[in-house]
Amino acid sequence: MNSELQKEGKGKTLQKKASIKDVNKYAYYFLAPFFITYAIFNLYPTLYTIVLSFLDVSGFEIVGKFVGFQNFINLFNNNVFIQSVKNTAILWTVNFIPQITLAMILAYWFTNNRLKLKGQNLFKSLFYFPNIMTAASVAVIFYTLFSYPRGPINQILIGIGVLETPFDFFRNVFFTRGIVSFIQFWMWYGQTTLVLISGILSIDDSLYEAAIIDGATAWQSFTKITLPLIRPITLYVMITSLIGGLQMFDIPLLLTNGGPNGSVDTIMTYIYKQAFQGGRNISIASTASVVLLLITMLASLLVIIYFRRSSNTEKKE
Amino acid sequence: MTERQRLKSQRILIYVFFALLTFLSIAPFWVVLVNATRSTEQIQQGFSLLPGSSFIKNWQFLKGKGFNIFQGYGNSFIIAAGSTILSMYFSSLTAYAITVYDFRGKKFVNGLILFLIMMPPQVNIIGFYRFMGQLNLLNSYIPLIIPSIASASNVFFMQQYLETIYQPAYLDSARIDGAKELKIFHSIILPQMKPAIATMSLFAFVQSWNNFLMPLILINDRGKYTLPMLVQLLTTDTYRTEYGSMYLGLGLAIIPLIIVYLFLSREIVGGVTAGGIKG
Numbered sequence: 001m002n003s004e005l006q007k008e009g010k011g012k013t014l015q016k017k018a019s020i021k022d023v024n025k026y027a028y029y030f031l032a033p034f035f036i037t038y039a040i041f042n043l044y045p046t047l048y049t050i051v052l053s054f055l056d057v058s059g060f061e062i063v064g065k066f067v068g069f070q071n072f073i074n075l076f077n078n079n080v081f082i083q084s085v086k087n088t089a090i091l092w093t094v095n096f097i098p099q100i101t102l103a104m105i106l107a108y109w110f111t112n113n114r115l116k117l118k119g120q121n122l123f124k125s126l127f128y129f130p131n132i133m134t135a136a137s138v139a140v141i142f143y144t145l146f147s148y149p150r151g152p153i154n155q156i157l158i159g160i161g162v163l164e165t166p167f168d169f170f171r172n173v174f175f176t177r178g179i180v181s182f183i184q185f186w187m188w189y190g191q192t193t194l195v196l197i198s199g200i201l202s203i204d205d206s207l208y209e210a211a212i213i214d215g216a217t218a219w220q221s222f223t224k225i226t227l228p229l230i231r232p233i234t235l236y237v238m239i240t241s242l243i244g245g246l247q248m249f250d251i252p253l254l255l256t257n258g259g260p261n262g263s264v265d266t267i268m269t270y271i272y273k274q275a276f277q278g279g280r281n282i283s284i285a286s287t288a289s290v291v292l293l294l295i296t297m298l299a300s301l302l303v304i305i306y307f308r309r310s311s312n313t314e315k316k317e
Numbered sequence: 318m319t320e321r322q323r324l325k326s327q328r329i330l331i332y333v334f335f336a337l338l339t340f341l342s343i344a345p346f347w348v349v350l351v352n353a354t355r356s357t358e359q360i361q362q363g364f365s366l367l368p369g370s371s372f373i374k375n376w377q378f379l380k381g382k383g384f385n386i387f388q389g390y391g392n393s394f395i396i397a398a399g400s401t402i403l404s405m406y407f408s409s410l411t412a413y414a415i416t417v418y419d420f421r422g423k424k425f426v427n428g429l430i431l432f433l434i435m436m437p438p439q440v441n442i443i444g445f446y447r448f449m450g451q452l453n454l455l456n457s458y459i460p461l462i463i464p465s466i467a468s469a470s471n472v473f474f475m476q477q478y479l480e481t482i483y484q485p486a487y488l489d490s491a492r493i494d495g496a497k498e499l500k501i502f503h504s505i506i507l508p509q510m511k512p513a514i515a516t517m518s519l520f521a522f523v524q525s526w527n528n529f530l531m532p533l534i535l536i537n538d539r540g541k542y543t544l545p546m547l548v549q550l551l552t553t554d555t556y557r558t559e560y561g562s563m564y565l566g567l568g569l570a571i572i573p574l575i576i577v578y579l580f581l582s583r584e585i586v587g588g589v590t591a592g593g594i595k596g
Contacts, residue, residue, distance in 0.1 A: 023418065023492065023498060024418045024419050024420045025420070026414070026418060026498040026499075027414045027415070027417075027418035027420040027423075028414075028420065029414075030410050030411065030413060030414035030498075030499075030502075031411060031414045031415070031426065033407050033410065033411075033466055033467075034407060034410075034411040034466060034467045034472065035467070037407075037463065037464060037466040037467040038433070038467035038469075041445070041460070041463065041464035041467065042436075042441065042464065042467060044444070044448060045441040045442075045444035045445035045448050046440065046441040046444060047444070048441070048443075048444030048445075048447065048448055049440070049441045049442075049443045049444035049445075050444075051444075052443060052444065052447075062451075109331055114324060115324065115327065115328055115331070117328065117331065117332075121583065121586070123335050123338075123339070124586050125578075125582035125583070125585075125586050126338070126339045126342050126343070127338055127339075127342060128582075128585070128586050128589065129342045129343075129578060129582070130342055132523050132527075132574055132577075132578060132585065133346070133527075133571060133574055134526070134527040134529070134544065134545050134548070134570065134571070134574065135527060135529065135545075136527070136529040136545035136546075136548045136549060137545070137548050137567060137570050137571050138345075140548050140549075140551055140552055140567060141345050141346070141349055141567055141571075142345070143552065144349075144560075144563065144564065144567070145345060145348065150360075150361045152348055152352075152364050155363060155364040156364055159363075159364065186341060186342075190342075191589060194586065194589045194590050195589070195590055197590070198590035239435075243435070243437050246437065247437055247438070247439050247440075249439070249529075249530055250529045250530070250545075254529075254548075254549060254552065268439060268530075271442070271443070272442075272530070272534075275442075275443050275446070275534075276446075276534055282443060282447070285443050286443045286444070289440045289441065289442070289443055290440075292437070292440050293437060293440040296437045296440070297435075300435060
């Protein structure tokens with residue numbers, strides 16, 4: 001029986017080898033559309049942007065003078081750009097820390113066998129809901145909700161006596177940044193929760209059973225088993241959130257156009273404004289794009305190294 | 318007994334917290350939809366969670382100012398549908414090529430796809446914009462639709478799905494029957510991938526529907542505006558003082574997604590993690 005199966009297997013591999021030899025070249029034909037499209041609409045524009053960052057061009061000029069690293073020197077001496085990098089970092093951090101914290105707590109509750117929460121699917125869809133909404137619409141909605149002097153938030157706050165006179169949220173740096181970070185947090189915590197839940201559910205049940213036998217509490221199981229084992233997924237969440245966060249654009253642009261005092265101008269709104277508004281400063285916008293590309297790659301790399309290192313030290317312990 | 322009581326009170330607290338989050342998810346959109354039916358005066362006078370009767374008046378104001386929502390729906394739909402179809406077909410084809418064949422550079426292509434997923438998508442807009450200008454493709458939907466042929470993350474997802482369902486022997490017997498490779502893809506692989514395509518197309522569609530930056534830099538012609546661009550118009554002086562109409566414009570912009578979500582939330586929520594985060 002066994003040898004018969006093996007024989008059959010051998011016959012098949014021989015047959016396969018014969019037919020596959022001439023068939024494998026099709027891989028290149030079928031890969032071609034992807035890579036040709038990528039080269040035209042992605043690779044070339046990226047290289048073009050990099051080239052532009054070394055030229056002095058403005059507006060609609062086609063040719064420019066080679067200026068070496070002068071654009072980069074100008075950019076790093078540009079306070080508006082430096083401020084936009086800082087803003088992006090602040091807006092991302094203030095959104096991400098509460099986001100991952102809340103998502104962890106929710107994922108812990110959703111997967112906790114002792115709690116046995118009902119209506120899980122309903123709550124998951126409700127928490128995820130803001131994520132599918134158009135960011136542009138969300139920004140304009142929050143702009144109207146917090147508008148001065150008679151937006152719904154002002155009306156409510158005056159109605160319940162928190163405020164005596166209307167407050168102009170979008171003239172205040174702290175509140176404007178807070179609102180941008182809150183929108184980001186509110187749109188993404190549901191998604192992060194779902195990803196963490198799937199990570200927790202993929203952990204082998206027997207580990208928890210062993211822990212219970214050893215007398216571990218639910219909290220101990222969570223901190224000693226769940227958290228270390230979902231480290232790779234946490235890394236994934238952090239990197240994707242970082243890549244997305246560094247590209248933040250729709251919400252700050254449509255909420256206040258970067259104001260007040262450029263406090264929610266991000267790297268992306270800086271690039272957009274430089275290239276497509278006013279002076280059409282193509283060189284500086286391209287240079288900022290290249291810097292954004294480098295920052296993104298560096299940040300992802302640092303996160304990966306950090307997670308590798310901390311998981312190594314844990315193993316040594 | 319005490320343990321059970323403790324769990325019970327814990328559960329109640331959690332449900333209260335869930336109710337708060339639910340409120341946060343729904344309230345902003347609810348306020349928009351309610352205010353869309355109220356007059357500007359009513360909105361300025363006070364806050365309400367119940368609809369008013371000025372829907373038609375608000376609608377007429379929007380229409381009078383040339384806010385053509387149906388054109389916006391149509392434009393966004395053409396772009397989203399076009400790019401979704403292309404992305405699904407070519408992502409499946411690319412995944413098929415990588416999974417099924419043994420070719421030189423297979424490992425490299427695999428690694429390349431992963432690398433491309435990590436590439437931030439918006440850093441090349443300057444080069445993209447200028448190149449499209451040189452090709453005379455500004456104000457055209459081509460740069461908004463065609464690039465979705467090369468979506469690395471969709472390829473990655475399709476690859477993962479294909480690996481779980483792909484049976485080499487099945488394809489070989491089709492080959493012996495004389496089927497051509499593209500025919501095998503169309504008649505065997507594509508039908509098998511339907512569940513993956515169904516899930517992924519939801520996300521591809523929504524992503525394109527919500528895209529703001531690309532149409533913003535490429536499209537100037539008012540008649541070609543997509544929905545997010547129309548929403549941006551609402552923040553301009555023509556509309557921002559007419560609160561009722563502004564809310565109505567916003568409401569009309571968000572209602573298609575709300576309806577889609579009412580019917581497909583289960584599939585969407587299930588698909589979020591279907592991308593197989595295995596590593």
